[in-house]
Amino acid sequence: MASILIQFAHPALQKSRVNSALLEAASGLDKVTVCDLYELYPNFLIDVELEQAKLSSHDIIIFQCPMYWYSVPALVKEWFELVLERGFAYGEGAHLLTGKKVMLAASFGGMEADYLGDPPNVIPLDQLISPIRQTMQFCKFNWLPPFVTFDADRADASRMTSLDAVYRYILVGLRDNAFGMDALNPLVPINHQLTLQVN
């Protein structure tokens, strides 16, 4: 069994529906650690050593957060800048992260069809999140296809129930190494590639 670290970030969880539900779904799973970054670092003073230790002691890292303006919340960006430092995450002698898997679990406000490259979003989804992917691959992470929730502003209860189940199914599958990773397309959301198997 692989260990999973969910780095959760939401600047206003009290207003959230999608992410709070997904967080709920992920909590309590065996070998899955959930960290609420905005709760840990409300004044952005990230404990770099602690965060690096957390990375070292887990096999799969998941960044779960809402996407605003096509990117991760500010604290996650800050986290990248401080924790993924030279000598630890990249550069000479840095191989602690090599081969660990990383996944972005992101919620978007628009429909799936809004992210295909047509105006107003002229850049397709896989390219929108490419800076994050590039960052992770630079640090020798194994990039998993992202877990994406579309139309997150209007998620109703029934859709949330099925979404929670899929998220939980994927987390457990990753933990137990149940998926044939080579068959997955890194550009297509993982929940779209694996939903069929749920049904």
Added chain:
Amino acid sequence: MIEQTLLFQAFVYLCAAVISVPIAKRLGLGSVLGYIIAGIWIGPFGLEFVAVEQDIMHFAEFGVVMMLFLIGLELRPILLWRMRISLFGMGGMQFFLTAGLVCAIAMAFGLDWKFSLAVGLIAAPSSTAIILQTMQEKGWMSTQGGRASFSVLLFQDLAIIPILALLPLLATAKTVPVDIETGSNSLNLMKELPAWSSTLVILLAIGAVILAGRFLLNPMMRLMAETRLREIFTATALWLIISIALLMEAVNLSPALGTFIAGVVLAESEFRHELESDIQPFKGLLLGLFFISVGASINFDLFVAKPFLIAGLVVFLVAIKAGVLLVVGFVFRRRAREVMRFTMLLAQGSEFAFVLLAFSATNGIMAQEQVEPLVLAVALSMVLAPILIISFEKLDLMFTSDTLDEPDEDDNITDHRPHAIIAGFGRFGQIVGRLVIANGFRVTVFDQNPSQIDLLKKFNANVYFGDGSRFDLLKAAGADKASILVIAADDREKVTQIARLAHLKFPDLYILARATDRRHAYELIELGVDVVEREMFGSALQMGKKALVALGYRAFQAERAGEMFRRFDHEGLRHLSKIEFGSDQYREQVHLMTQDLERIMTRDKVRFSEMRGDKDWEH
């Protein structure tokens, strides 16, 4: 002459000083010349208010003793050590060359060799009082020429000891040596001692001063400081100087040298600034008195009787001294401009000359009628000194484009200045201070708690006794050069007082002040303080954020709510300070705090809820 009561004399001296000195300063002549002129017109050849009595002269010379104590305080032992080459090299060369040349020329005029040697030794020193006063006034202490001058002066002070020992040996007639410097009723340990034991006694006395400075004086001053009575501290400082002077005189050492040593020993003490500012006014007044006495002592009758002899002696004295100084300056490879500064500063007779000439007369080395023209020549050379210095300045202005005196980096006499001054190191100041010190900034701390001072000294902080509410102490701590002043005193009135003073006297200083409450904050803002922090606000706000979390807020939500509240309140503070401080109500203190609170809470209710919150950040 009018009846001379002490008060009347004081009135005359002070009156002369108050009138002459500002005029002389205004005319660009410097205070020294101002005092001397004052002395001339109240003296026997002016309005005849005062006759120069030896007593006054002696009393006034105490100003020089105090001045050397103050200079010692500024000079840490390490800096003194760095000066050793210029001290013994330049000082020694100047002294022996001048003495030798004067002696040789006097002999060439057919004078007796003993007489000539005595005149040479007496001519060699320069006037510590004039030079140091001038250097302080013009800020030359940190220039190359200024430091060279200081080294030479220090050597001359050291040389007084052997000269006093040597002069009686030159005596032609056997007379009972009279100790001119101390007068008759001071104790003298050296009367009947053989040479070797008097050397031992001298070394013991110096050792005693150093040991006392190291181990005794600090605890004593701490004790005095604990009384919190300023005048007792001042009394201690004066007592200290007088007792050292007496001890030095008892062993035939120069009191100035003794207090200088004590000053150097105390240079590392936390009471240094307090001592400095306590002694400073006494020193200034006594030196003023000294210069007035020089002016009053000028014997115009003698000048009229023998104009050519006197003028010749003055020109001779100044020219030889200046010539030697030029040579010394160039031998030690100083810049031309600094050599000129050094030469013009040191080319005059010394106040020691008066003492030594009187000493020579009583010892029978010179006849009274020989001494009088020499005394007059020395006094006139002192009158000439400020004029020479002014002419140097004028020439300097013509030949150098920038008038700034570039201080030398390596062995600077003045201390490097701190980055931050913190007044008060109690519960509040400690936090500010620890943060600033931990980040590697240099800090000078004022505190009145001796145990606090001890503790801080262990961490190599610059700590001084006092509360920072006095101009001279702030200045001594470097307020004119520091970047910021943090006023963290416990006492509300004290904070206001320091803020008012610092803002007025050091307009460039960035001031951060601790306010007791909202109303105090208004007051400080009104005074022009740059940053005002209410002492309870930060911790109370922190507690408020934690209360919100305990009530179920997300940490980041509570953080933002708290910080928004801080901004909201801060804006209100700046806004309301303008309205409320000016209103009549401000003067009616009754009920005002509750009224304030009511107004503030009404504003909270209406306006804070309207304040822009976090509208997005959903899904």
